[in-house]
Amino acid sequence: MNDATRFETVPTIAEASRLIETRALSPVELTELCLKRIGAVDARLNSFLLVTETLARKTAKRAEAEIAAGRRRGPLHGIPIGLKDIYSTKGIRTTAHSKVLAEHVPDKDAVVTAKLAKAGTVLLGKLSTHEFAIGGPSFDLPWPPARNPWNTELSPGGSSSGSGAAIAAGLVLGATGSDTGGSIRSPATFCAIAGVKPTYGLVSRSGILPLAFTLDHAGPMAWTVEDCAILLQAMAGHDKADPGSAKVKIPDFRAALRQDLKGVRVGVINRWHEGEHPVEPEMKQAVEAAAETMRGLGAEIRDVAMPGLADFAPAGRVIILTEAFAVHQKTLQSRYNDYGERFRASVTPAALFSAADHMQAIRARRQLIERTAEAMAGIDVMVVAAAPGPATKMVGFDPDAAFKRPLLTMPFNLTGLPVATVCCGFTGSNLPLGMQVVGHPFGDATAMAVAHAYERATSWRSRRPPLFAEASAQTAR
């Protein structure tokens, strides 16, 4: 292929990989396509904080030469990706989207950065995030917040906001995210992509700027679950530099996707869709329809009696804020107003917690882990909405919303369980809805297999956002 613009759409990682392997597509052409698309629409999307154009072209050329010489490294060789800007990149600015680190250039790659480079990916640049991965869309930071390619007046979710937006708009084929309370799963939901928060300990966090040590998870984001599996294969593995890293055998995630749903026991957490904090009717219906689709594929569907969502929320809030405050306390003392308003409003409340409050939260967490394990006995995966509804507005939302409504995602940061998030439909106004598929500890492959089977049985992957189409139209000219 000599003309990258022949793509009216952008290939998935799996498709591009196949084309590159058979020399039907060159990494250089694919990289140029992505760079053109970034040039066409990212001024309106703000998904990139930095485009590493020169490096990307150099890496793509090297990949092309290596593949031509018969030295293909694997399925990610020559695949253009982006990194959330909390992943350290040697010699490349890593800012956490904050004035506090605006000039920060690491002298070392994060372990995952290095692993993805070794796998042959082409780094297109660093992606927007909520400041230090917490807060929300902020307009008082050195760079504007990422916007949602389905509707630029709406939030793309976060904190891995740039990752979600860039993938949905087809500016990158895959990206990294981090998830401390839902930061991979929220943008996956609001941008209609796939995102995997792996089991705590499966992917190294070494060299990734921390938010809350005991809740932080690094994971892949892409258009499909299969692409996430390909990325996760390269990202996972024990790392002695990460105290939370687990020494476990890493399965072949992509091969595991081949399992079907016959006899798979799926528990729906209906309780979290109703009661004290109900999700919107369209979301509830979408998850119910998804469960029916899974039943049609051979799964056994049942209700699962998880602890109440509101039981998880206070433990999650106390732990995430206390740990984040501990990370930033020294800098907050000397440079308080160099942080954005939303970061300050999110983290400063930790100053009001006592040591005993923190310990009670840790003890509550242990109880919740045990109760969750009991609830999951006899089932293979759980499914539940990933958010109460579709994306919310960038501005003019209720500033107290985070206090009023417990996150549907935080329970799986507290419990460390693996979650694959997939699109499960659209609202009447064409906004995406997302669903979590939750596995047992280190059951990442099963969670992804169920999510993949569902994804393949539906037509949601054929819909792309308006800014995707616009990028295609502009690059085809």
Place this chain on the structure above:
Amino acid sequence: MSTPEPMPRAHVEVCLERAGLKLSPDQVDELHRVSGYLRQALERLGSDRPMEIEPALTFKVAAP
């Protein structure tokens, strides 16, 4: 839903001083306003747990 009853303002100010943070009066006002949500969260978290519920120290050792 109205904002829940905040913590005493003096408590908020003492906590900020202990944390070494210097906030503007407006920033203190805002933290004081939202402190009611935190108080609610802490009430929900509670402190009545069996004594054996503890965060255990765990070791990773090679299998014998």
